[in-house]
Amino acid sequence: MTSTNFPPAAPEFSTTRAIVVVLWVCAFWFSVLALHLTPAVFAILITYGSTSRLARHLKTWRPSLRHTEGIALLFVLSVLGLGFGTALEYVVESSKSTAGLPALLERLSQVLDQLRLALPAALSAHLPASIDAVRATATTWLQNHAGQLQTWGGHTIRGVGYVLAGAVVGGLLSIQLPATKSEHTDKPLPRLIRQRFDELIESFTHIVFAQFKISTVNTLATAILLLGVLPALGTPIPLAGTLVGITFVAGLIPIVGNLVSNSIIVAIAISQSLTMATLALVWLVLIHKVEYFLNAHIIGSRIRSKAWELLLIMLVMEALFGLAGLVTAPVLYAQIKNTLYAQGWLD
DSSP, X not given: OOOOOOOOSHHHHHHHHXXXXXXXXXXXXXXXXXXXXXXXHHHHHHHHHHHXXXXXXXXXXXXXXXXXXXXXXXXXXXXXXXXXXXXHHHHHHHHHSSSSHHHHHHHXXXXXXXXXXXXXXXXXTTSOSXXXXXXXXXXXXXXXXXXXXXXXXXXXXXXXXXHHHHHHHHHHHHHHSOSSOGGGXXXXXXXXXXXXXXXXXXXXXXXXXXXXXXXXXXXXXXXXXXXXXXXXXXXXXXXXXXXXXXXHHHHTSTTHHHHHHHHHHHHHHHTTOHHHHHHHHHHHHHHHHHHHHHHHHHHHHHHOOOHXXXXXXXXXXXXXXXXXXXXXXXXXXXXXXXXXXXXXXXX
């Protein structure tokens, strides 16, 4: 009498569990995006994730140190407050100065004038005739969209409030949430919620800190070009400091951010000379190639994904939810892939 070996039922349970978890992740993020709570959720995750990571380092460095979460939270809030205050001060000062963002817009307008002269008539006819035309068009647009701009202003104020509220919630979580992981929780529902929360924090911190490293490297390389190489060659580029700041902020958005900052830098360089534009373009292309491998090493090793995968999910999320979807896409994708790896769906 021969016996039949039946396959175990565990893979079916794992498949069902993976589908449920992926649907839960998508439902969570789609709800956040639909309710426009992305700033609040990101503030919660940044505050909690940074505080928890710093507290762990403090405990490793000084095991006898007490109140590590409180010390870490105070440091994180101080850094965030300093960064926010510095950015606000820069925006206010640049609005009064000729060396900030207004000068950048003025330079871009001059680039349009030069392009109008260089391009064929059929193409240049679609460009503004002068800087005054640009200003007139902008003024007309502002007048026609005054109500929409007022709504945007309200959304901006609301977004700042969401960020502050999220920072408070993240700080309270870092102090009051037990440090034990989900597997050490007895009750099923708290264990499930904590497990999902731990996965979210892990995916978020992997993406954010990895992208921060990439943006820092890209900004340093760009600063070498704008503040070192070009001035040494006797061809300094205008608004170099502003462009370096834009490079860092834009670089926090994977893939797309660097395309934006690089386009602005090349456009400014074109207004100076073709040689400067060519040098800037070659340098930025080399930086982009280095960053591509860096991106694959840092982010790809964390969530084991290719650049085209991230770009595709970012395009879809941007089409569905706009800028908030674009920023959220890497975190959503990282959390989904980590879940699929954990359940054995991916090798």
